[in-house]
Amino acid sequence: MREKRAVKTESKLEKILAAGHFAVTSECGPPRGSDPEVITHKGNLIKDYVDVVNITDNQTSMTRMCSLAACIRLKQLGVEPVLQMVTRDRNRIALQSDILGAASFDITNILCLSGDHQSFGDCPNGQNVHDLDSMQLIQTVRYMRDEGKFLGGDDIKRPPNMFVGAAANPFADPFEIRVPRLAKKIAAGVEFIQTQCIYNLDKFELWMQQVRDRGLHEKVYILGGLTPFKNAGMAKYIKNRVPGMDVPDDVVKRMSDTPKEKQAEEGIKICVESIERLKQIEGVHGFHIMAIEWEEKVPEIVKQAGLWPRPEVN
Amino acid sequence: MIVGKQKPLEEIWDMVCSHKNLLVFGCNTCVAVCHEGGNKEAESLASLLRMKAQQLGVDMTITHSGIERQCEHEFFESVHDQIENADAVLSTACGIGVQFIAEKFDKTIVYPGLNTTFLGAVESLGTMTEKCQACGNCVLGVTAGICPIARCAKRVLNGPCGGSTKGSCEINKELDCAWQLIINRLEALGQMDSYETLAPIKDWSSDRAGGPRKQIREDLQV
Structure with missing residues (x-):
């Protein structure tokens, strides 16, 4: 058990991390339509196996149900959501306004991102906003929460009470600034980090070593990101086509060498083995399991990784 | 400089084909450097349009002319009559030149022959790249002389x-x-320490966001 830390918000995620437990988070992508059942179905599949669930914000720039509405649906189910918010689509007025809207439903976690470029999605002819960048969004939420003020300087009546997160990609280039970039996010006020999917554990360990060398693991909670492969094709696709991902050849080979009907099982096995190895790394505080359109496998992964039942906190 | 690219001939033809007397009008500075809208290119475009008119049996007169810069009054003095006598002008200047003609000649129809593409530099002959978005609040002093606003697809600071x-x-x-x-250059300059300084939330009021911009030098007013 790690040393306990002070809690600043009502976030269950923060309380679990502060108590020294490994946190388990997952994510749900909202539907490309208005059917609320999609979110409630996914939420029900995983709610007893994870602490909080991220709701993505028009991921890969495909237009979907908004993250805030889907977060409210989860909240109504009794699942604590993490509101993902990208700076691509909203200016500082809309960002602050949505933060207040989320706070009015007592949504207590936010993940600040820049968002994939719109050229990847269904509106490549659209504008992007990027009035703020992800670090400046972190600063904005912290300012609203801690100072109780809008960016314009006016007081907020009932400021948002949010645990502030961001992403980190230990595998993007250039590698030498990946840790300085984390330090910069911490200076901006980030409190928890969910990393990009980890397949290259050696490189991740090297990154964590540099994180520890600067003592950053004591200033922020780091949740290692994991996405199980459904099949060998997915491993190859992620390796070759998704920007900023690092899938070593031996992992792709392991999936390819597995008979087709056993590949899903092997993908889960790799994921569970990765969690076991991540547990041994000092400074890893939890796991962010992104089972993309495969949410039904999250309970199995959590159980096999010895992370179930989930701790209770007040 | 301002970089432009000629519109497709079909699009130009559709705009101008109903006019009897068309002047194709070049601008011999920025858009001449990128070989898209200078006086030489205006001449070539006029020839192409004449051929097109001939092929389609359309009866129209197409002439060409040009000046050094379509964004300053003084250069227009010698061509005033040419422009006023035309039914329409096809300007091969950037959008600034096209608007300047529209403001100066209130009875002359003017069309853009180019798409104004960006503010950029000539990397090599025929290759232009964007360098600046005229945000009105330059950050190059802290970004090693490379602009993240113009050159990052998400303009992250x-x-x-x-x-x-x-x-x-x-x-x-x-x-x-x-x-x-930026990082390569900070490293080369021995300034990597400055990488960890957070860029503050930007004041975009000097950018397009603040509305159309105007700059006045009182000391030059006559």
């Missing part, structure tokens, strides 16, 4: 984003990641 791969931008492998360039 605290980059790079997670999509930077082997020096390329996530949207296109052929496009340099501006933040990789």
